[in-house]
Amino acid sequence: KNYLVTGSSGYLGKDIVLELLKHESNVLSFSSKEFPQETDKDNFRHFICDISKDNNEIEIHLTDFVKKFGKIDGLVHLASRGTRRINLNLTSEDFARDLVEAPKTLWSTLMKIKPHINLDSCSIVIFGSLWGTHIPIPKMYLDLKNEPSVSLTASRAALRQIVKYLAVIWAKENVRCNLIIPGWFPKPGKTERLDYMKEITGRIPMERVGIPQDIVGPTLFLLSEQSKYMTGTEIIVDGGYSLH
Numbered sequence: 290k291n292y293l294v295t296g297s298s299g300y301l302g303k304d305i306v307l308e309l310l311k312h313e314s315n316v317l318s319f320s321s322k323e324f325p326q327e328t329d330k331d332n333f334r335h336f337i338c339d340i341s342k343d344n345n346e347i348e349i350h351l352t353d354f355v356k357k358f359g360k361i362d363g364l365v366h367l368a369s370r371g372t373r374r375i376n377l378n379l380t381s382e383d384f385a386r387d388l389v390e391a392p393k394t395l396w397s398t399l400m401k402i403k404p405h406i407n408l409d410s411c412s413i414v415i416f417g418s419l420w421g422t423h424i425p426i427p428k429m430y431l432d433l434k435n436e437p438s439v440s441l442t443a444s445r446a447a448l449r450q451i452v453k454y455l456a457v458i459w460a461k462e463n464v465r466c467n468l469i470i471p472g473w474f475p476k477p478g479k480t481e482r483l484d485y486m487k488e489i490t491g492r493i494p495m496e497r498v499g500i501p502q503d504i505v506g507p508t509l510f511l512l513s514e515q516s517k518y519m520t521g522t523e524i525i526v527d528g529g530y531s532l533h
Contacts, residue, residue, distance in 0.1 A: 296367030421445030456521030472527020
C-alpha cells in the first residue's frame with residue numbers, strides 16, 4: 290500500500306509513519322520539520338515543506354512517488370495549526386485567518402492528492418480535535434494561557450463538516466473519508482506541571498493522558514480493509530473524556 294502522511298514529524302505523526310513502514314507500506318511524508326527519527330528504508334520519502342502554501346513542490350514530489358510506487362491508497366492528514374489563549378479582542382482579520390487556515394490546508398492537500406489516488410479503494414483519515422465538538426474549560430489551564438482560541442474551535446468544527454460532506458460525495462468513487470478525534474495527548478515538556486496533569490486526568494475516566502501508540506491502532510484500522518464499510522464516521526480516542 291502507498292500512503293501520504295502530512296504533519297508526519299509531530300508527536301503523533303511519527304509513530305503512525307513508523308508503524309506503516311513496519312508493515313512494509315510505501316510512505317510519502319510532508320512536514321514543516323525534519324523527521325525526528327533516522328530511517329534508511331527505501332520505501333520512505335520525507336520532505337520539508339509548508340503544505341498550507343499553494344506551490345508546485347508537493348505536486349512534484351507526489352508525481353515522483355506515484356511513478357515509483359503507484360497510486361495513493363490512503364492519506365493521513367495531521368497537519369494543523371491554531372492560535373492558543375483566550376482572546377475575545379481578536380481583530381476580524383485575525384479571526385478569519387485562524388478560522389480558515391486548517392480547512393484551507395486540508396482542502397489544498399485533498400485537491401493535490403485527488404488526481405493520484407487509487408480509485409479502486411482509497412481511505413482518507415483526517416485528524417480533528419475535541420475542540421470541534423466541545424468547548425474547553427478555562428480553569429483547567431491554570432496559568433499556562435494555552436487554551437484553544439475561539440477561532441481554533443470553530444476551524445476544527447469545520448473539518449468535521451468537510452469530512453462528512455466528502456464522505457457522501459466521494460462514496461461513489463470508492464473514496465472513504467473518516468475523522469479521528471484525539472483527546473488529551475500532551476507532548477512531554479522539559480518540566481512537568483503535575484497540577485496541570487491532575488486537572489486533565491481527573492476528568493478522564495481512564496485516569497491517564499494518551500500516548501502516541503494509543504492513536505496508531507485506530508488510524509491503521511481506518512486505513513485498512515477492515516473498515517471498508519465505514520465512511521463519514523468519527524472515532525474518538527480520548528480515554529472517555531468526552532463522555533462528561
